[in-house]
Amino acid sequence: MKKLKLLGVQMTVGMDKEENLQKALQRMKEGINEYHPDLIVLPEMFNTPYHNSYFADFSEPEDGPAVKELRMFAKMNQILLIAGSIPERSRSKIYNTSYIFDQFGKILGKHRKVHLFDIDIPGQITFRESEVLTRGDNITVINTSFGKIGVAICYDVRFPELFIEMDKQGAEIIIVPGAFNLTTGPAHWKLLMRSRALDNQAFIMAVSPARDLQAPYHAYGHSMVVDPWGTTLKELDEKEGFLYCEIDLEERLRIRQELPVRKNRRKDLY
Numbered sequence: 001m002k003k004l005k006l007l008g009v010q011m012t013v014g015m016d017k018e019e020n021l022q023k024a025l026q027r028m029k030e031g032i033n034e035y036h037p038d039l040i041v042l043p044e045m046f047n048t049p050y051h052n053s054y055f056a057d058f059s060e061p062e063d064g065p066a067v068k069e070l071r072m073f074a075k076m077n078q079i080l081l082i083a084g085s086i087p088e089r090s091r092s093k094i095y096n097t098s099y100i101f102d103q104f105g106k107i108l109g110k111h112r113k114v115h116l117f118d119i120d121i122p123g124q125i126t127f128r129e130s131e132v133l134t135r136g137d138n139i140t141v142i143n144t145s146f147g148k149i150g151v152a153i154c155y156d157v158r159f160p161e162l163f164i165e166m167d168k169q170g171a172e173i174i175i176v177p178g179a180f181n182l183t184t185g186p187a188h189w190k191l192l193m194r195s196r197a198l199d200n201q202a203f204i205m206a207v208s209p210a211r212d213l214q215a216p217y218h219a220y221g222h223s224m225v226v227d228p229w230g231t232t233l234k235e236l237d238e239k240e241g242f243l244y245c246e247i248d249l250e251e252r253l254r255i256r257q258e259l260p261v262r263k264n265r266r267k268d269l270y
Helices: 017-035 052-059 066-078 155-160 160-168 184-200 250-258
Strands: 003-010 039-041 080-084 087-088 093-101 107-112 117-119 125-127 140-144 147-151 173-177 203-207 224-226 233-236 241-248
Touching: 003 017, 003 203, 017 039, 017 066, 017 241, 052 087, 066 080, 066 093, 093 140, 107 140, 117 233, 147 160, 155 173, 155 184, 160 184, 173 184, 184 203, 184 224, 184 233, 203 241, 224 241, 233 241, 241 250
Parallel strands: 003 039, 039 080, 147 173, 173 203
Antiparallel strands: 003 241, 080 093, 087 093, 093 107, 117 125, 140 147, 203 224, 224 233
């Protein structure tokens, strides 16, 4: 068996960047002490309020304090860390970026959110990330000591083509830091995570901020892990908490043998 112990940290995000970072570090340490995971995942934009008016002020370059502290944390705790996402400043542009660190504190790679959240649902929510953020242009599949891990961010999950490409590159599990809201969350969060897991016969782990109704953006929460059969293995509610789940990656191979979707594809037609 090829087992992997996953831990997601669902936390509220406040108005102070340094306090948010220190809270994430503290919560991760608590989670390590309690669950002894192999892999930890933080939420999307865990160090900043999720709003265009904050992204520029809270942004920092790759050699900034957040990445330095996260690298040190991964090294000191010998943990594989997918650090949700933060606003990354690169020259004159700002990206929604997830950094991936190995157990030695090395940056294995980073995913810049490919699809920006530009929506307008009258009377409910209007949001245009593209007013501040720049989209990324790369599909992210990282080689780790536990196998190949794909990373996508929030709105990326609505585009099955991206996940198909990660599958083609050998992703065994796909991590999705996300921050759906109270309009799109109840309608689509679980449906999309289960659909992408089922489409690609892959494990999906989605980690959200906890809900804070005093914040400028109200996250749905409900961090979850889905298996390659589309079954929800673990799910949180809207409050702060740890999403802990042990998975067996060989289950993916068994399901693919029993239901050989790839073999049955009509590549002569599509």
